[in-house]
Amino acid sequence: MSEPPVRFAMGCGMGVNWAALREDWHKMGGRDKDRRATGRIETVQEPARSQGGSVVPLRPCGGLGPTGQAPASDGRAAALIREIHLAIERGSSKAALEKAKLLHKELASEESKSVLIDAYLARIAAMSAKDLTEEAKALTDLVLSRFPEAADRLGGIQRNLAALTGDMAALVTPLADPNLIPERRRECEQAIRHGLVDMQALATCSTLPEDHPLRTAAAAIARAFWAVTSAEADDATVALPEVSHRSPLADWKHLIRAIQCLYRGQDEACRRFLASINPDSAPGRVADPIRSILAESTDAQLTQAGHALVHRVLGPRVELRNALRALDAAFTQKPSRELYRQIRQTTLVCERACPQILKRLKQHISIKTTMADCPVEPVIDALGGRTVHDAYFWRLFARAVEDFGDLSQACLLWDRFRNVAIQEGLFTAIGQENAFLYLHMADLLKRIPPEHLFEAQEDCRYDLENLEGVYDDREPFPHSRRTPGSCSELDLYFLYPERLYERAAALRSDANIYKEWFDYTKTANPRDLKPEEVAQKWASAFPQDARPLLHLAEAAEHRSAFDKALKFIQQAEELGGIDPKVRRARFQLLVAKTVRHLKQEKPSLAAKDIEQLDLLSQAKEKDRPAFVASLRWIGAMLENDRSEAERLHGQIQDSLDGPVAAAMLLLSAARQCQHVSAETNRLQMWLTTYKEEDIVAAVLRVYPLCVDVEIRTFLPAKWEPLLTKWFKRSDRDLDAKGLLTMAEAALTSGWQDVAYYASGYGLQRSGPEQARFLFLRGRSLPYTLDERRRECFAAATELAKRVRDTDLVVEIADALRQDTGTWGGSDPFRSDWDDLDVMALEDKDLRRIIEDERRTKKCPKKPPRRFFDAGGSRTEDLCQCPDCRRARGETVGYGTSRRGRSRRKTRRAPAEDYLFDDLFEEEEEEEPQARAKMPAIPPELLLLGEIIRLSGNKLPTSKKDLDRLLLQHPELAIKVAELLDRAQKEGVDPFSEFGPDDDPWGARGEFSRRPPGGPGRKRR
């Protein structure tokens, strides 16, 4: 440790603060102006500004007479005194001293002496401030020799100057006196605390006894400070038991420990020690530089020496950090030569300052420039070579491409990462990391619309070739499964979600993987495996899980393999009989079985099923006995057992408290069982004779029952105008639940007016159901009011989120998907969840929408029905299975889950903003236009497609085939009939281009109700 001159700084509580001293003078002039005017000077002990402060300025205190005025004879002297103090205030200490000398020479009074001492004090302060410490000390000694009575006032300054000139003796000698008064001792210790920098000088100060605690402490601190700043110091070195916490040197102890932690990398502990250092002490003056070192920043207000300290400790790391910041800023600008210059400079600095991160830095720069579409050569030049293509690089690249939105490419890169990572030993081929990666890739692929995924699978080979040129063409793109000489042998498993799930399931024992796999196969209909097969694998892998058994039962039920389905349900019941889904499954299966037998007009078999149904406790819940009775009624009708049918009818009437509800239920069940008879026609005619109140009561009773047993509710078309008028008048005291039920029931039959009025009454009421009413209002609006409809959905979503109604949020998402899929503005790239995110509303917008909807009581006019917008556009009337929806041109299996949302718009690569602005603008501008231009698929084509699909991907070649087809699929027959009806009403003949002999299916004759001869087929 070098030995700098022993210096002390001491004074007004904060070291020798000459500026503060001058300030005191200024304040003094203001406060005691009148007293100074008298020329009388008195000594005032200024209270210390901080602990142990020892400022003792003299205050001129005028010799006021009883009146407080200076004597008239001393007028000139008083003026001179004022001038002296003004000069001191202005900082002209030299001029003040000259005048004070003159004054004292003339007056030679106590007052003039005091003024002279004031002037001397100011002069000494000024000299010290200019580093003229020797001169200041000499002047102080001179003043003390001439005016010993001023020793008290000059004591503090004398000690300061002693410290500055290295006169340690003058500073610490008083401490050797055992009789030193406590006040003076505090002053001395304060001076040491604030001013002492050179511990070695204090340790060797001879004026203190050798075993004086201050000397031993200073010696220990000097050793420890040298040790801790020169090399890694152990705990024993910095323990410093010699320094008590009451010692004026205690702050040094904290500083030494802070520096030790700093070099050990214990930043938090370092900050804690820094916080315990008195900021006014000498060690406190390096606290800010240490904090700058911790933050690796030189932004703080430091002195030149402080900056130098930070730079010397951190080395060029600070420069590297600054360069990295500059490069980050450059990446936000358009690529230019400046960017390449920054890259080159940063690379060089990194090589010098922190070579450990050079490889990573180059890889990050490489990816950033790739995504910014920078030319290759300048980047390689700036980087000083090519980047290393290790697992880290591929992972980074895959993430970047994923964020960009090119999901199939991202999967390809993830596969590349997987291979390299396994080669590098980052994880094993059978590790959990691999399973996670497979699931992540599958998750990405699920976001791609199926048709685009197919294209991606086809184009993959081309993409592989493309990627070989990414900044490193030294090595070819060594796809692991590329068989030499045969590109066709590529295993593109990474582009097939079902294969990814299969691999993940093999690596990780997790039933949720099977569930995701099953859900995917169910919605996306992949080529490899059917949902049932996945469920089978699921059940094999997790024999204790009831869920796959239910799925298997459902699949078997669809195949009409009821016994097999029942076996699965039995197994599921053994595993999880408490699960409501399991408990309900048997009931649903038996209902389906009964309906099936009734459809096949096999009442005896249906009776057996109903007997089994009767044994179930679930069949006795709510209004289900009435439904079971309705099935039994159809059986009786099929057997022509009139008396039994009447008995059952009466029983149902009793159960449902009314004939209308009973008739509704019977007709609903009959339609489900495709049972048509004179009795059903009679019931249908008879239903139209009832009043609105009875109808509403029946709907409120039967609709929930039909929803419960999963059949469609029969609502006669003639009820629509009745209910519309009825709701138009008032809400008839229906509660919120009743309004919701009525509106839902109306929407299932396409009665949007009824739903509109019902939702309007619901909106007038506040409560948690408001979100549902808004959703209903949106659904009740015609397609021409698309914007208003979406506003309602947005408001409903916002309200649903606030009341945590996640089911409703999912329903809205489904509705949005149907909107985009079935209406004119089909956009396969837009996911429903994206829409929900975009539709986030502020409070004021939410209030506005609700108020608008409340005010708008009049139902909007229905748009004129276009021929293309025939009944088929009502999604409620259409089959919603994936096959049918795909045949109608709807998007299936895309964006149905939260995880399926595309992040293209929300997570852009940084450079994307400027590179792809045009692209996105173009997309955003073109989107509505494209939607407007895109016509809906004509329903005839949809029907044709459906007919072809149902007849085994071929056209029915004869009328007999078509008859058989329509008999097997009565829903299809109804659609054809409705279409022809509508065409007839609107004067459009869809077969006008055909001659009489060109109607190979005989559709006109069969369904247009204009049979050329003979009765038409009974319309179901």
Place this chain on the structure above:
Amino acid sequence: MNRTENQRSPWSILGVPPEADDEQIRAAYLRKVKEHPPDRSAAEFENIRDAYDQLKDPYRRARHLILGATPDMPLESLLEDAPRSRRFIGPDAWLATMKSERKETQK
């Protein structure tokens, strides 16, 4: 705790390479906990514990390994995982800073 400490990867907090297996991770965790006991450096201990929580489960570790790196992160954050190099420069620069700061205060 400052921003930089938050950005450190769990591997760098525990001082193990990304390919470290379960045993290595546990050993590193115990070593670090001894270095930073909770009574002396609570925040650092918390960081270590969080890092260990993230790495001890292979599946969570996989998540971190695969999704941890973000291409759009600031380049400056690369420094956080780099070993810190603070140079020993002896006492003179420190003492000079104390003296110069004192003069600044006086002025």
